[in-house]
Amino acid sequence: MWSVLSVPLLLLIPVSVLCTDCPKDCQCRSDSIFCASRRAPTMPLVPQYTRKLYVFQNGILLLKQEDFAGMDKLEMVDLSQNQLSELPDRVFQSMSSLRNLDLSGNKITHVSQHSFFGLVQLERLYLYSNQIQTIHPDAFSSLIHLLELKLQGNQLTSLPALRMPKLVLLDLSFNHLPPPGPEDLQMPSLESLKLAGMGLRTVNEELLGNLVNLHELNLSSNQLTAFPQVLHRARGLIRLSLAGNQLGPLQAKDLKPLTELQELDISNLSLQGLPEGFADLLNLRKLTLAENPFNCLCSLGWFPTWLRAKQITLDRTEETRCHFPPLNAGKVLERLERRDFGCPPTTTVTVRPLKTTTAQLTAATTHSTVAPTAPKPRIPKPGQGSEPNGKDGPRHPLPSLTTLKPRTVPPELCPSKICLNGGTCWIDQQGQLGCTCPPQSSGTYCENTEELDPVSSATVIMSKTSDISPGSVTSTTIQLDLHRYIETRPFIQGIRLTYQNLSGPDRRPLQLNLPATYKEYTLRGLRPNCTYYVCASPLGEAVGRDSSCTQAHTNWHVHPNNTADARITPPSTAMLGPAVALLLLLVLIATAMGVACHLHRKRAEGHLQLDTPEQELDGVKVGLDSAATFSKQAEIGDSVQNGGLEHEIPLMQETANNNTATLKPSYC
Template sequence: CIPAAETMRCLLLLLLCPTVFTDACPRGCSCSNPSNIFCINSQLKSMPEGLPEDTKNLFLFQNGISSLSAEKFAGLDSLELLDLSQNLVSELPSQVFRPLSSLRNLDLSSNEIVEISRGSFAGLGLLERLYLNGNRIKSIHPSAFDGLGHLLELKLQNNQLTTLPALHVPKLLLLDISFNKIPSLRPEDLQTVNLESLKMAGMGLSYLDDNLLKSLGNLHDLDLSKNQLKAVPAALKQARGLTKLSLAGNTQVIQLKKEDFQNLESLQELDLSNLNLQGFPEGFLQLFSRLHTLSVAENPFNCICPLAWFPPWVQSSKVHLQRNEETRCHFPLLNAGKILKTLEHKEFGCPTTTTMMTTTFTTTTPDPPVISTLSTTTMTITTSSESPLADDERSPPPGSPEPNSSSDPDVWFCPSNICLNGGSCQLDHKGNLECTCPTGSWGLYCEEKEDTTLPVSTPTVTTEPAISPRAATSTSILVDLHRYIQARPQLRGIRLTYKNLSGPDKRPVQISVPASYPEYTLRGLRPNSTYHICASPLAEPGKEDSFCMVARTSSVPQTPAPVTQTKDAELTAMIIPLVAVVLLIAVAAAGATYYVRRRRAKGHPDLGADPCPLELEGVKACLENGALPQKTPELSQPQNGLEYEVPLMQGQNPANNNVAVLKPSYF
């Protein structure tokens, strides 16, 4: 070899085979970049060995890890996210996480943990999200969460708790204790003044302490579904800021009272499904001027006249009625099984309008003959005793009606609702009740009706946005991803990117969301700010399939959640041009070397050269064995030289994020 050419060739091999000279990724894991390590479904029985000290995000879910020790975490003081969900961990030794002084997100969901001791989370002063849902936890030490002053989200649903220790976590925004066996809570158990979302579904609650919500002035989302409440709790009167309320599945609630909801004018989402309601109080839904989503499915509605206002109200209002097919009439028999929203007014059996004939007498002289003038008046059969006639008109005595008058006082004694489909009730000459049916209906009570096909109007097709905001508080925005996911059946995950358009820091923040999450709440936002939010397929850097929206937080001041960001733009800007220049020089040198050697080989077939030292060490094989191994980027995609990794630590549905088919909490 020519020394200079061989040097450039070896430099090229060095650039193309960096794994030969760098620390290998732990066995059974993949490393999309030096700070993210994915050991997912790798059948690991213990913590992997040889983790780089600069690791920031470590994903170990869906393995068989059964025990943890502080020694395994030694040196990982830069770790910010640790996902150990869906393993076999049964115990959390005291001080086990102390080496992880920078940890902000810890997911231990879907393990076999039975007890939380006093020192289980010692040393995690910066922890923001703690997920313990889907374990077998029976007891929690009263001081287990002391020292977690930055905790924002705590999930304890689907465990075996019978009591809840008093929580002294002032910054907590979300608490989920659903599907435990906690029969009651005391006001002193919830010393969380900034709590925004409280989920208590499926706990067997039969009542709520009247003062339970008194100190929770920032509460926006309350889930009391699938309990044993017999009436709407009076404690709701103190939750004036509620925007989302679920009472679904409390099957012993048979009646609603307007006074129980009188302070909930801010409600935007209301779930009253699967109660035991037959109707609503008059003017009930008019209490909620901001309501945009309503669910009343699986109630045994009695579809008679007092409920006739409901279908027109749904059609005229902007409220979205969920689960239409499951919102049906049970009574009376004539309407049983019909979809409530599609019922016409006449099908509710309300009183109909009847045409009556009256006689008017006009006097022209003091003693003139009476001149009868026939006039027609349209009246509605009511129970009012006031006469519809003017003051200068008077009716003849009821005992002597005029022959040409069809007025019959006996018509007032017809039972209401006896004639259907718009028929009018009257008495025949024998005093028997009979119904006069309109055109197109017949039968004794006009119960039979011709099937008429109405012309089908072409609906106006409106394109709904792929992503949209569902609800916003001062520190959070709920992003609806239903339509985005439904339009992409093969979608693996979603990358949410958001930035504050109102503040001085407009750098984007990225969150990786699995495709199994139809909605996601962005938390820790600044109040009274406008955010630009975009969704794009995970691991696809292009923007051709990106959809964006703009949403705004409310003006109530809240403490923003800290956001972890990585700043390496300058370093990347310096390295990329340098590497490009070196590669160009190396390729040119390699081509020249190949050309010279080939010419020499034709003229001097026996001429040889000493092998490069790097070839003797096996580096050459890296180039000659075919295509180099490719590493699929898992979750981190650089954008404009900046890279932000904010882990998804969000549940799947309001009451329970632990589904039957276990999926990772995030990617």
């Protein structure tokens, strides 16, 4: 993929070559040279008047000082996506006018003291997506005019103190670095700081206090368990991302001090709603709420209207959907109306006067608006749904279905285009909706697409050794040992468990998200005598990346009463014969008498009919429907109350891993 800096200029290049000394397999225009996908291990020979040089995806293995000799007019060099493993000392020293240097997407492992010697005018340095493990403490000391430094996606475990008086953007995301402090980042002009995917549990308060010009902060995909109150020190924040953490429910007081906030990303936080007063505290222009299991009840009915009234852009709209109740499951949150949230309609009552006096005319024009308060969802008590070991883990309770008035609704249908990238939509018996994704996509709605390496993918499936292993197995449970998986991946933010029944006709995979502290986990509610395929992958990454899989077969279910029943001696046939005959005779006599009385009464009334009235059949049907509805609601209610939610509610699917094992015969 070409560098972003190169795309606008590349579009301006004509098909023909405009200069006579243009390098072979390159395209030239004025003082710019483009050598995209040239496929050569060395640098091309370019004229000295060149100001902008793009040599990306060329397969270059090594740089030499001679490659840039006499090129003191160069201002832009793009060497991204080559095969560079090192930067020789002083290799760029002749480029005293260089302002932009892109070395991203290479295989550089070390930055030495003199790697960037001579680049006194450099303003932007991109080193992301390399394999950098160490940086010399003085590697950037001569870059006094540097404005942007991107180091994300490397293998750094430590960082030298960075003293850069003019730096405005720093990206350290997805490195294994400890939380930086004020002594590590001495950058008084810094405006944008990105610390995503670093496993952070806290944010240094003194650091934020020193960064007085900070306007953008990205803390996504970390291990924050609560809203960092230290963010109140950064009152000038305009853009904030907390996506993909393990935060509890947000409160209005958390965001109230951030009065300048215009863009907020709180996606993938397991939010079921928004805090009361959210609409009154933020002066937003852009909001991201994707991948949250929203309960689309009346308490959230204000949200779509508020978005439209304030003209707020909801980013990733298609991924911001309802999870509950089943009637709204899978619907795009922004496109709902207030009535779709189950809010009672607003009624207007007019008082009509008996006499046309002045005071009564005034009363007659008075309207009172009555809006009954929506019932609050019932939250399970702390003792319900606890962990198997007795320890209460984090909970995201579902509203009890018993709080909703039963009503007749049409059968649920999959909304159009809910599953992206070729995914298949399905609905279970409780009305919960989900998507079965093809191999090269993942996510709740198959929204994530990523090319999987066929070799690595096959290795995961065919590997003889696995970092997860099944332990104790019963007819409905499989205990998983995750010790090795967690120990070999100390920086993952969580574990995504994907399991599917290979024996039954329904092979749709189910997913559960677990914290990285669960070294053992028990899958429950499984079917007896079935083979299950279980895979673990890092939470937040595409399914199939760094996965480890295993198989286990559940046992047959044996009823404990079989043995006792075998010892009961059946009654003698000779004793049963007369009793049965006498009982049958009494039943026949009673039936005959009942029919005779019924016919006699009908003849007396003149309404003798030979067929059963349709009204009677309808009455029986209505009674059966009511009984079936009550039984279904009781069944669903019990599954919610006794579900034992292990960690969090998987998006857009029912709680498949409940503690109430089903003892029905298996059809697998």
